[in-house]
Amino acid sequence: FGSESALDYQKIVNLYKEKSTEMERFIKDLPDTLSYPEKTQMMWQKFSGLHFDGNTPNHVLALAYAKASADKDIRLRAIRRSNDFHSRSLSGEIASATAIRANIDQPDIFNFVPENLKQLYQHPRVSxxxxxxxxxxxxxxxxxxxxxxxxxxxxxxxxxxxxxxxxxxxxxxxx
Known part of the structure; x- marks a missing residue:
């Protein structure tokens, strides 16, 4: 999977295996006014020392993979992503999924999506x-x-x- 971080996510898996009960208790004890993503971010910061913000969605997803794979026979290996795959603008050779969703009605979208997507525009769109x-x-x-x-x-x-x-x-x- 891709991530903005070059972190060894297997170490995160091992940490979660070792301290999952304590980590889940920590989340449960946090106030309900916090969203679940905020709670998990605080959990990772407390137990692993990781500090991150909402601008690294692939990293956040990778942490969720680490947590979910703790009881599976899976080895995680992240591929460092250097492009801004969370950008809302259509630029460069590859556009982020966020940019494609944000610009789906713009004519230059076809420079960033497969050719056969043009056929979809011939039919009424459903949202x-x-x-x-x-x-x-x-x-x-x-x-x-x-x-x-x-x-x-x-x-x-x-x-x-x-x-x-x-x-x-x-x-x-x-x-």
Missing amino acids: WDNYFTLLKYKIISQDLSLIFQMNTELESRIKTAIKKVSTVDELVEAV
Whole structure:
């Protein structure tokens, strides 16, 4: 996997194997006002001394891989990424996924995506917002705890946020 950090993630796996109970207890004891990503960032900082911000999404994802692979027979090997793959601008030879999503309606997008994507533009586009009303109804009317890996904190955040937002993007930001 790619990461902005040249860190030995296998050492992180080993740390988590050794201290997972203590690390999970640390997360659980943090206030509910913090998001889960904020809590895990604080956990990694406390137990491993890692300091990072939200501008290194591949590094954050790599830490999640490390945590998830702790009980598996997997050796993690990161490939250092030097490009800014979190940039919102279309530039250089390779555009970030973030830039492609942000500029999907711009004509120069075709310089950064496969040729066959042009065919998709010949058909009406569907977005999450086409389904927001249905999503809102489902969130309000159903027990979200039945969803795989849903926890009570996340369910509460979603159910509270859905009443205050009017788009899927706003919902994601609010949660």
